[in-house]
Amino acid sequence: MTTITSDIPPPPTGPGRRLAGWLHPRPGIRLGGLLAGPVGWLVVVYLGSLAIMLLNAFWTRDAFSGQTIYVPTLRNFAEILGGPYPSITLRTLVMASAVTITCGLLALPIGYFMARVASPRLRNALVVAVIVPLWASYLIKVYSWRLILAQEGIVNWALAPLGLQGPGFGDIAVWLVFTYIWLPYMILPVYAGFDRIPDSLLEASADLGGKSWTTFRRVVLPLVFPAMVAGSIFTFSLTLGDYIAPATVSTTIFIGNAIFGNFGAGNFPLAAALSLVPLVIVLAYLLIARRLGAFTAL
């Protein structure tokens, strides 16, 4: 008979073990302990600050002295339903959708290439290649587009021999910049989505007589769709609230610019009320995304 030795230390008998023993039949308390930190943090820090901000939306501010007038009123909410705000909201939604669709379309070929065509070494290199630009400062990237699209910038310089002109600044520029900045956020989940599809499914489809395109359309695409929705959460919501890119390459006002503009003009309560618009939109989008399986795509 051999003596079995192990290098795992013998069970301690101290208070830690007694506590573990006490907790073992009490999963509710264990769960509570686990969730207390994160949920507590999010509720207090995040929801709490959102609530305080929305509380401010019920007040008004004296335009001259900047002092808050603590008289509850629904005036700000009435204001955001009229004036330029509905059209600003619509404009922003259209832009966010356009950017999301473009990112999705661009991510499909490169994601597929990375997952199924590239060799493993190339695949690793490509993942690194896609992630590294995320480390380049957002501000510097946006600013570089300002230089690229400038009147005497590289795009016009390249198109000049063809007699063409670049889009210059404006809404097209905003669409280009947003697509550029958020593209890696779409490529990565799409790549992961393609990677997860087992070869067996594709072989089965081929066995059943499906040609490449049919297999792609009826087997691959539905399977990668949740991943695309997951990626779209970023492209949509990040476009929705951004004010720096539009201000840098256009004169157009999107909802983020409107919020920031009101804040900058000292009318914080109105800015707070206006922030309900992207808040509601993003919440709705997240709920839809969950329904479409984005969160279980992991």
Add this chain to the structure above:
Amino acid sequence: MTTSRPTRAALTIAAILILGFIYLPIALIFVYAFNAGRTPSWPPVGFTLHWFGEAIANTGLQQAFLTSLAVALGATMIALVLGTLASIAVARYRFFGRDAISLFVIFPIALPGIVTGMALSTTFSQVGIPLGFLTIVVGHATFCIVLVYNNAIARLRRTGGSFEEASADLGADSWTTFRYVTLPNMRSALLAGALLAFALSFDEVIVTIFTAGGVKTLPIWIFQSFRLANQVPVVNVAGLFAILLSVIPVYVATRLTSTSEIAGGRV
């Protein structure tokens, strides 16, 4: 599925074009870091290393860089702890509202930064907490939690609870199981999440502007430098350094985890 030759060729071309699109502005940043002119125009007027010297000597830039490092480390630490706790709860327990947690945790990062920034800034000032380093870290940690959480929960779901059960069967209490079974299992996923959290915190600008008070992180330094004439070339040098520095940690992360995990864990 073997993709046909023409399809492979088309995909290769598409991939090259898209990568070109992604790297064109990056290449331009590199070029302008060497631009001899003070204001960036195209084509660049000449090449010089002058701005590198200025960037290295610029104490504001050094300070901002170190501040950003410290903020990112702090935020990542907090996000690691909170994200891990939440992921274990959701992956290993069943409870009312479990699905809602995944939604809840992503909210800070999905909501526009300006809304989060304004909310945090007002709250801090109305509660009486002065804006500064701590408030920046709190803000960053809040939206970094999801990045750790997603990577951790993906790993936990993939491996199932059987190892932990086996460990308990062998007489280990919860702490021992966590230390010797769960944590080593999650380690590389946590690292990937931490890396993403660090990158996000390092580059975040909008929420930071609202919660910084007088503290200057690197993005704030860059933002303010764009408003000062003749500082732009130095900013491009800073950008160049940031990109070059990032290659190593990203490469390391991809080696430590499967690439689809690091990619899929983004959401």
Add this chain to the structure above:
Amino acid sequence: MRTPRLMTIAASLALVAAACTTGGGGTPAPSLPTSIGDGEGQLTVLAWPGYVEDGTTSPDVDWVTPFEQETGCQVTVQVFGTSDEAFTLFQTNPEQFDVLSASGDASLRLVAGGFVQPVNVDIIPSYAEIFEDLKNKDYNTVDGVHYGVPHGRGANVLMWRTDLVDPAPISWVEMFDPNSKFAGKFSVYDAPIYIADAAVVLMATKPELGIENPYSLDETQLAAAVDLLKKQKPAVGEYWSDYTKQIDSFTNGNTTIGTTWQVIANVLQAGDTPVDVTLPPEGATGWSDTWMINSKTKNINCAYMFLDHITSAEINIQIAEYFGEAPGNSKSCALAQNPDHCDIYHAAEVDYWTNVWYWTTPVEDCLDGRTDVKCTDFADWVKAWQEVRAG
């Protein structure tokens, strides 16, 4: 003409707010210092770009380092693009900045909000040398109490690329014409106060509207100005508030004609971009700036020393020549590098400035003295400007 009645309204608002809030406005003004003591070692300054140069823009443009060496007060400078931005910065960070350069459309708001403190001008030697017609003005003195030291004044001017815009423009009207040859390349200042510039154009083109003061607009007059701005919008290439944005727009040819500050033209010319400026005969908006001290500052001595330094004859003229404006210190003209500087900028001509409308916050009590109508106030202007921008 600002009436004492307005100040009472603003003061009572501040008091009401003080009763309801714990921070921000309403703190009793600290008692005036009677002498300048030793420096506290540091000072944070919020300034218009070009006012507080410390060598980072150009190594030989630096009047901060000598101050730091003399007084031991290490200076941190932050620039801003519009008066509204400066005001919001004070509102959200009440203790961060020790001194700031406030234009007329920020100064009274800062006083009303309790963000700045009265200044004892008797202990600031440079104050005695300031031009008389800058002292005791509505925007820097309230009920006889001084709130700062005048810095200087200037006008917003019309700038164009001499190689791209021909013939040279002579009037603001050319920047408001949507059918202009240069449509799509206008460069417009991005702040509600720009409505006054449209009003200045209307004073010349539509005298029947009866606008006497571009900051004193009743609803009809405001509507006319907004209409003009909306017509201008399709032709605007850029709305700027960061001066670097306008600099690189003109360098890159994105905009070729626009409203600007002289300092921008100077930087462009130094960078070999061919531009020229003019002050159109119909007049222009402008600014008259005051150095003010934060009511919550912890560095009061450094603040006073800075105010004295920055408005001293020797430094004031350096700033005036660099920025391109009229200095506030009457003794500084003799020290100018360009002996004609003060003549060019009309520093000593009281009459010249009647045609330059300093940035002022519009208020309900008409600034031009009319009592039969209510004028539009700053909140109305902000709303109008957003309508113009977002349309």
